[in-house]
């Protein structure tokens with residue numbers, strides 16, 4: 001039963017939508033405060049009364065309602081106590097019948113969300129700095145799909161710029177097709193670094209690079225063939241990591257895709273009187289909005305990162321008619337997004353308000369930060385491989401007789417890497433530690449996976465029967481029920497706030513409440529009905545934890 005919806009329906013307040021009322025209703029932090037509460041201060045403005053008076057007045061609407069065992073007005077809150085046994089029976093049956101769809105919704109039906117994430121740069125190493133955008137973006141895709149939205153995942157490839165001219169020059173001087181096919185991204189990195197070293201001595205190399213970049217743009221066959229080679233190599237390499245992380249995209253339209261879509265934008269900006277020239281360059285002045293000007297064309301007429309982003313936004317609106325377009329990009333680019341969103345707004349596009357920069361913090365290793373050009377790069381591939389290797393050792397230590405240790409280590413290791421990037425509020429910087437992410441205690445992936453395995457082991461050792469009557473609940477049992485009942489809201493709020501960590505924290509909380517129950521209440525007890533009820537509780541916990549982890553892109557294991 002949808003208690004919040006039911007309460008909202010009965011409250012019936014003029015000028016307040018049912019869905020808004022339902023959103024106001026909270027689950028109090030401790031069970032003695034009731035099961036649901038309406039903070040009446042949220043209605044003080046529309047009802048023009050004090051919260052205390054509102055609570056008293058609204059209480060009367062529930063006189064004689066058998067859904068609740070008690071409705072009370074306390075300090076401006078309207079508190080509801082439900083019949084917990086009924087609630088439990090309904091909830092467990094709903095979870096069991098919905099299975100892997102439990103927690104899903106239809107609120108997004110008919111709406112499309114574009115999510116621009118991962119958005120790697122061609123011929124550059126895929127390093128630990130790309131972890132967050134990749135896994136946050138992927139989790140948001142899964143969360144929004146679960147909520148019923150149509151999602152278009154976009155890898156806005158960085159495949160445009162003079163660096164490709166530099167690579168061609170470097171390739172011609174110091175590499176070959178064989179070498180590139182052999183050494184892959186490492187070879188491309190090597191010649192790129194070498195180019196920068198040599199160009200310090202010999203600046204004419206830079207002129208050559210500009211010339212080759214121009215050739216790419218002008219459609220020169222040989223230059224484009226090389227460019228395609230660099231692109232293919234990069235995509236093949238990152239695809240291995242995407243597969244491990246269960247990440248996929250609906251579109252790989254990168255920056256160069258917009259080559260022929262920028263001129264109309266420039267024309268429109270001109271026509272709307274937004275373009276100003278400044279030292280030969282064309283800019284949109286944003287002084288009035290407290291920002292530096294947004295560069296649209298350089299003095300040589302070439303486009304910029306922002307020009308391509310504006311063209312991409314217009315293209316996405318025309319192609320997908322999005323409800324929202326999200327950009328999962330590090331906070332270092334805050335200004336870029338504020339600027340180009342403003343330009344889109346100034347162009348008179350009312351949908352500019354639907355562009356959202358989903359910013360996140362930095363990831364570094366305990367050993368220190370890294371830089372791309374200096375060569376001191378920490379590859380994501382290496383981090384995942386090392387985590388899997390360490391996971392194998394941990395598992396072997398704890399459970400040497402386990403079958404399929406390789407496969408389990410792969411799931412636990414990759415899961416641990418993903419979980420670490422989704423565990424805290426996304427804007428926080430993270431320091432990655434192998435030992436910490438693999439610990440079985442604390443806020444970790446192994447802790448949650450182990451809880452699933454624990455449910456599974458109980459269910460394997462005991463025969464579960466179909467029917468049961470809900471007994472008078474212990475505090476520990478009811479805490480688990482309460483957590484299970486939160487999942488739908490959790491998914492919705494995670495979507496509303498673009499914050500997968502809400503799902504991650506939830507998985508940790510549900511695991512903690514289950515483990516407390518597991519140690520306080522014997523599941524395989526004498527009383528057959530009680531035992532059966534507890535087995536159903538474990539089964540539901542397994543289902544919901546699995547659903548939560550799947551939204552994050554993490555597989556579960558049966559045993560570990």
Ligand code: ARG
Nearest residue numbers: 116119120121156158309329
């Ligand atoms: N390739 C860019 C980078 O690595 C990120 C692109 C983000 N997406 C966008 N539409 N600007 O910094």
